[in-house]
Amino acid sequence: MYNVMGKTAAEFMDNAEIERVLAAAREKAHDKKEVERIIHKASGFGGLTHEEAGILSYVEDKNLIEKMFATAKEIKKHIYGNRIVMFAPLYLSDYCVNECRYCGYHHSSCMERKKLTQEEIVQEVQALEKMGHKRLALETGEDPKNCPLEYVLESIKTIYSIHFENGAIRRVNVNIAATTVENYKRLKEAGIGTYILFQETYHKPTYELQHPKGPKSNYEYHTTAHDRAMEAGIDDVGLGVLYGLYDWHFDLVGQIMHAEHLEAVFGVGPHTISMLRIRDAGDVKKTDYEHAVSDDDYKKIVAIMRMTVPYTGMILSTREGGAYRDSVIELGISQVSAGSATGVGGYTIKTQQPQFEIEDHRTPIEMTKELIRDGYIPSFCTACYRQGRTGDRFMRLAKTGQISNICQPNALLTLKEYAVDYGDDEFKQMADSLIEKQLEEIPNDTVREKAKEYIGKIENGERDFRF
Numbered sequence: 001m002y003n004v005m006g007k008t009a010a011e012f013m014d015n016a017e018i019e020r021v022l023a024a025a026r027e028k029a030h031d032k033k034e035v036e037r038i039i040h041k042a043s044g045f046g047g048l049t050h051e052e053a054g055i056l057s058y059v060e061d062k063n064l065i066e067k068m069f070a071t072a073k074e075i076k077k078h079i080y081g082n083r084i085v086m087f088a089p090l091y092l093s094d095y096c097v098n099e100c101r102y103c104g105y106h107h108s109s110c111m112e113r114k115k116l117t118q119e120e121i122v123q124e125v126q127a128l129e130k131m132g133h134k135r136l137a138l139e140t141g142e143d144p145k146n147c148p149l150e151y152v153l154e155s156i157k158t159i160y161s162i163h164f165e166n167g168a169i170r171r172v173n174v175n176i177a178a179t180t181v182e183n184y185k186r187l188k189e190a191g192i193g194t195y196i197l198f199q200e201t202y203h204k205p206t207y208e209l210q211h212p213k214g215p216k217s218n219y220e221y222h223t224t225a226h227d228r229a230m231e232a233g234i235d236d237v238g239l240g241v242l243y244g245l246y247d248w249h250f251d252l253v254g255q256i257m258h259a260e261h262l263e264a265v266f267g268v269g270p271h272t273i274s275m276l277r278i279r280d281a282g283d284v285k286k287t288d289y290e291h292a293v294s295d296d297d298y299k300k301i302v303a304i305m306r307m308t309v310p311y312t313g314m315i316l317s318t319r320e321g322g323a324y325r326d327s328v329i330e331l332g333i334s335q336v337s338a339g340s341a342t343g344v345g346g347y348t349i350k351t352q353q354p355q356f357e358i359e360d361h362r363t364p365i366e367m368t369k370e371l372i373r374d375g376y377i378p379s380f381c382t383a384c385y386r387q388g389r390t391g392d393r394f395m396r397l398a399k400t401g402q403i404s405n406i407c408q409p410n411a412l413l414t415l416k417e418y419a420v421d422y423g424d425d426e427f428k429q430m431a432d433s434l435i436e437k438q439l440e441e442i443p444n445d446t447v448r449e450k451a452k453e454y455i456g457k458i459e460n461g462e463r464d465f466r467f
Contacts, residue, residue: 012257025058047308090137093140098216102284124348131339134171160172197240245291277320306332326370338364339364379411
């Protein structure tokens with residue numbers, strides 16, 4: 001049944017193919033030469049197949065795992081440099097008709113429900129802009145009556161219209177339920193960035209067990225949603241698994257097969273992959289899940305994913321605790337959330353139950369300071385989206401290495417904006433020192449000098465320069 005070009009989930013996400021891959025992988029993981037061959041292949045920045053990733057997932061030799069980690073770090077550095085993109089979620093509504101067992105918003109929960117008014121959205125966005133955020137991930141439950149698409153579209157228009165002090169949201173990514181091609185066209189017309197939809201698990205029996213009621217229970221419709229989004233003209237789509245619902249080896253291979261399918265059919269794979277683990281959520285406890293992923297295995301998942309899809313952005317949320325989160329970032333993460341609230345009105349109202357419990361409570365300024373100390377450039381850049389460098393156009397730049405002449409200066413420009421507008425004295429000193437050093441790392445002489453010119457203009461009050 002397996003067909004990477006297939007139009008149905010039964011074809012490109014054939015569960016029997018995953019089981020076949022894992023059965024072979026368990027044997028081959030003990031072949032040191034084969035494992036080293038795969039690691040060496042990954043070091044060439046060309047990615048791995050789902051079969052090869054499956055083999056790495058069963059490696060237990062500590063020396064080989066360290067080689068995997070070292071390779072993942074080198075790939076991240078080669079393609080993304082030391083940039084880490086910053087964002088925050090914004091929850092609009094917790095009304096939901098689905099009965100997802102792992103989610104704090106499941107329909108039978110006794111929680112009080114809320115949907116933000118447009119006036120409340122203004123307050124939430126102003127709070128986020130005051131933190132310095134430029135990029136949001138819009139989150140809602142699925143409820144056609146209480147949270148129709150028209151409400152989401154109106155909310156997006158409101159968000160883009162808000163300019164508080166020097167703040168402005170320049171990119172709105174959207175994480176809403178699977179929908180039709182026609183509705184995805186409407187989202188594209190509204191100017192969204194990436195359309196994000198989490199599969200949760202690719203193991204069909206577990207998926208159906210975890211989604212007993214509601215529209216999300218339709219495995220086929222949900223798994224093919226990204227195809228419909230890309231058919232509608234949305235260039236950038238994001239995948240995500242909730243590791244811990246089922247055997248992580250299975251879902252890792254399934255997620256990679258999904259990426260291979262999008263690449264084969266549309267010529268470009270996922271723009272982002274969110275790396276998520278099961279967490280406590282309202283009356284849901286992570287300890288109820290026998291497949292909960294250990295810290296060591298989670299690091300392995302992140303490293304393998306970076307080795308397998310080198311040009312895809314990888315997202316780490318505040319689900320992970322501070323010190324541990326910092327140790328995971330170096331294995332391949334390129335985007336992180338900071339100062340996140342995971343409930344409706346969480347930035348100003350703060351009375352609603354969160355969708356899940358966060359474990360990293362650092363503010364954006366605390367997080368950015370820590371990133372700088374660890375040798376990273378915190379980036380608030382949204383330039384590629386606004387310059388039309390999306391989909392295959394972005395991937396071409398990444399694969400040829402030209403992205404360093406764009407992303408590096410843009411990251412520094414947005415960091416300078418953040419330092420001037422939101423930084424304390426310590427942060428401004430840290431940022432200026434980093435910017436001065438990193439400007440000299442820009443390969444193109446013309447771009448480097450122009451970036452220096454823009455930095456001076458930012459100091460004098462001008463904003464929103466980009467390459």
